[in-house]
Amino acid sequence: MSFHNPLTRRESIKKILQLSAGAALANVADTNGLASVFAQSPADKKFIIEAVGRTEGYAIKELVRKTFDAAGGVGRFVPRASVVAVKPNLSWARAPQFAATTHPEVLKAVVELCQEAGAKEVRIVDHTIHDARQCFALSGAGLVAKETGADLVFPRSTLMREMKIGGSRLDSWAVFTPVLEADVLINLPIAKHHSLSTLTLGMKNWIGAVGGSRWSLHQDIHQTIVDLAQFFKPTVTLIDAVRIMTANGPSGGSTADVETKNTLILSNDPVAADGAGAMLFGRKPEEIGFIRLAQKQGLGTYDPAKVDQRQVSV
């Protein structure tokens, strides 16, 4: 990964962010720290876990825990004393029942599991579309941060930085830097319908990790999604499909558009995760422009034969 900006500058922001969070730690300064977000997950082997809550009144946290356990446990991805950035989809100031934002209990479970694994700090990072205060309040993310002690990063101009994206459509773009400035990056999207890109899953979630005039990305939505997906490399993607929005996406606003699936999809291959997500809507992965394009450009594969597949249930 090459950056337009000199490495020293990026590294310095990272340190400053950690300092401003009021901590000094050992492994940030180590030379591998910076690369870890962009590196492959600990094992190079691609996997995908599909977890379903089948029993009545199952605990969401148990489902999340089992999902990670099937992949070797949260500790496999979250080293002790690491800084974790969790990127949920909190775009809209909508209450959780409308399935427009990541389920607060899934978010809470992920944050808590990271903390249990020994993460030094967990940050919830999202550049929302509506006013961030109302998004955080209505989606429940604010309460999650309060209850877990996670750092809810408030999006603002000083945290946006023009960076070299190196995509075929986006050469450089303003990036919400807290998404990058962590040892571990967990992509935590909700599976939803979208009126232009058909679906919004993991890779499209990176539109919430950039600033600038985001509305113009829609003019070539599939390519811009793939451009961002080759820039942001999550450690894992966990798609929240506890309930999904099947129509009127991405903002929805009616419980009539919401379907309960009680499903989570975890993968270290963003394309495989989105491919499995598409199947929940009864769509083939190749029907979705950005998934097809992402495989074509070598970001991963939605071919189930090429990844290690496992299914768990609670």
Add this chain to the structure above:
Amino acid sequence: VKARHLVWIRRVTQSLFLGLFLFLVAESRLPQDVYLDYARAFFGEADLRLEAPVTFFFRMDPLAALTTLLSGGTLIKGFLWAAGVLALTILTGRVFCGFVCPFGSLHHAAGWIKPSLRGERLLAANRKAPSQRIKYFLLFGFLISAAIGLNLAGLLDPIAFLFRSIALAVVPALGNGLRSVFEAMAASDYKIVQLLSYAGEVLVAPVFGYHPQAYQTGGLIGLLFLGVLFLNRIRPRFWCRVLCPLGALLGLCSGFTLLRLEKDAAKCSSCNLCTKHCQGAASPKPDAAWEPSECVMCFNCFDVCPEDALAFRFRRASASNRGPDIGRRAVLGGLLAGVSLPLFGRLDGRVDKVEDPRLIRPPGALAEVDFLEACQRCGLCMKVCPTNVINPTLAEAGMSGFWTPRLIMTQGYCEYTCTLCGSVCPTGAIRPITAKEKTEAPIRIGSAFLDRGRCLPWSGNAPCIVCQEHCPTSPKAIYLKTEKVPRPDGWEISVQLPYVDLKRCVGCGICEYKCPVQGLPAIRTISAGETRSPRNQILL
């Protein structure tokens, strides 16, 4: 109580109330750490509300209560506080001006910290002057105008004036200045500078927020504020003596005050210290009759008199007080102004004849005539609005509606479930509504219209569904149809074209705000279709 103690009690009380006022201005916003129990959010019962009693000073304001009562016939929420202030004034004179009023304290402080006049010039400036009748003229003008149906009191009401100045000019000006400093620091290559930037930003965010604020005419509001403060260099507490209509109202009530300045002419050595320290130009010196209507009860004369010739005492009304010096011209002029303002103010037709398409009022705003009877133009709704969409009008509401609230959709949008503005409006010009009422009734504030020539897909320039995806109603008021349109190069492309369903549109303006065609968007909101107006309707 010794005079010395009285003066110090006054100073402490003034500081406390000014501090409380500034605190409440700062609290008039959605905090950064607003939490909502999502179990409650699941059932859609919870509305976001502010915790601090941000309308406290407006409730204590008898002028706001009286003008709203005269114009709309309504008693505003918390009017008993204002009644209490009136009762206090009748018993003890203008102690509100001397002890409580934050604007008065600010003027007092401005003259005290940096006095511009000394000696003979100060003495001359503190003698009672005919210009002090101007405030009665303004008061009568506002009262009569309100009785006829146009409430203009908020333009010069000290609480509204100060709130508007601090909230719409001082805070945003400082906040935007700090923001540019932080942005420059964050872009620095020096780590320590970046660290300071983030730390500073977190530190000031509770007051200034994380996003730049802008208000139409904010510069004018700020300049007027500075101008009024500058007047203290001509005469101490110039505003309170000459301009303040609330001071005039309290002056009218203080004629029978039981707390009186008693003078002993025999002891007076004519040192003039009392007059030099007088804040109200109320003739404290024993050679003239004390003016209770002008006295702001600062107790300075009582404190400074070296001969003990002056003392404030409670006495039953055996001795008669000098009545307020109003003057016939102030009464007649006020009458004339009060009658002409509402009549002339409507001559531009904005109230009775034409609807200005740009005049989009906040959700829950009363019908225009009722709205102008109640709105204090204080700026509280503008300050609390989380998206900064509510702005003071310039000409959109006509002459009589100057500085009333208006939504500028290129600057923000009305958040679908947000009902903060109505929850804080001191006079009920914007009704307190719930998110349920707003979305289910629904309360429309206008309607969106497409400008197909500017629209990216309609003009064949690019696919775009931004307005549709942001549309908050369910089903969406903006819907898409896939059709073929010619591209600029002549080829036909198949794109999704947006259409507006007026039956569903609530006029929130997020489509206009988010449209990629910035400045003059391809989809724009106008006031037509607003629920509050029976006349300004489009559909049958």
